[in-house]
Amino acid sequence: MTIDEQISALRALGAQERDMDSLLEYTACAFSPRESSPDEDEFLEKWAPVFESARLLGAAAAINMHLAPPGLKVEFESPRSLTVELFPSIGGAIPIITTDSTADFERMVFYLIRKGKTDADIGRMGASFAYGKTNRFIILSKKPYRGLDADQMGLSDAEWREKSLIIRKYHECAHYFTKRFFGSSRNHLHDELIADFAGLYAAFREYRAEWFLKFFELSENCGGERGIMKIYTKGLAPSAVSVVERLAVLAAEKLEAWTKTDEFALMDDAGRISRLCEQGLLDFLA
Numbered sequence: 001m002t003i004d005e006q007i008s009a010l011r012a013l014g015a016q017e018r019d020m021d022s023l024l025e026y027t028a029c030a031f032s033p034r035e036s037s038p039d040e041d042e043f044l045e046k047w048a049p050v051f052e053s054a055r056l057l058g059a060a061a062a063i064n065m066h067l068a069p070p071g072l073k074v075e076f077e078s079p080r081s082l083t084v085e086l087f088p089s090i091g092g093a094i095p096i097i098t099t100d101s102t103a104d105f106e107r108m109v110f111y112l113i114r115k116g117k118t119d120a121d122i123g124r125m126g127a128s129f130a131y132g133k134t135n136r137f138i139i140l141s142k143k144p145y146r147g148l149d150a151d152q153m154g155l156s157d158a159e160w161r162e163k164s165l166i167i168r169k170y171h172e173c174a175h176y177f178t179k180r181f182f183g184s185s186r187n188h189l190h191d192e193l194i195a196d197f198a199g200l201y202a203a204f205r206e207y208r209a210e211w212f213l214k215f216f217e218l219s220e221n222c223g224g225e226r227g228i229m230k231i232y233t234k235g236l237a238p239s240a241v242s243v244v245e246r247l248a249v250l251a252a253e254k255l256e257a258w259t260k261t262d263e264f265a266l267m268d269d270a271g272r273i274s275r276l277c278e279q280g281l282l283d284f285l286a
Helices: 005-010 017-027 038-057 057-064 102-113 157-182 191-206 211-217 228-230 238-258 269-277 280-283
Strands: 085-091 093-098 127-131 136-141
Touching: 005 017, 005 057, 017 280, 038 057, 038 085, 038 093, 057 085, 085 157, 085 211, 093 102, 093 157, 102 127, 102 136, 136 157, 136 238, 157 191, 157 228, 157 269, 191 238, 191 269, 191 280, 211 238, 228 238, 238 280
Parallel strands: 093 136
Antiparallel strands: 085 093, 127 136
């Protein structure tokens, strides 16, 4: 889209002139294709002793021996529920730690990723992704995705928990892919559209806009974790956030329609996510 077309699209969504600059910046595409070098996988070498220790002593012991900060020990509530795996994700092999315990999940995020720094949003999280030069890994919980109840998804509790874990795993792996091959992974609507698409399609082999809108509290009687959109629109005025919410609804509907096209059917997972990275948010409306 040209700048004039972007402004026209934002006005059609109800954007006020005072918000135009911030909305143009927010809806611009932050993804840029980049080459990934083989040495980016060198971090996996330090995980060999983690996996070996997990095999011999259990995941909890392995985490404390090799991943916890020096002098600190994670006191696990449910050590037997912990698993450590090397997952063949779309972005490349990535270590994933999974736990049944919400308390253990929050402790691991606090110690292993935040390095002892508090995070006001940690209670909302169901997954966390560490991406550094020397180490990369994902931590997953098994709680219901976005805090939704099973009946809101039309599933049994067991089915929804199973689907939630799949959504969460592939959601985080999509972030890994976009960070590694497109240079960006943010708390942003564009990123979440892509990552939730990846998670939902992996779990259900289809994408429905209504599911995404429930996750973002943009459908009627959606329930879930109130106020989640503010996490992905920090810095925007309330009037601009309302525009982003309307954009989210239309973009999700357009994305669902695209998943039913021949173009979509002929692509693999990497091609689909790459296609979604190659456009700005307003291009979803075209």
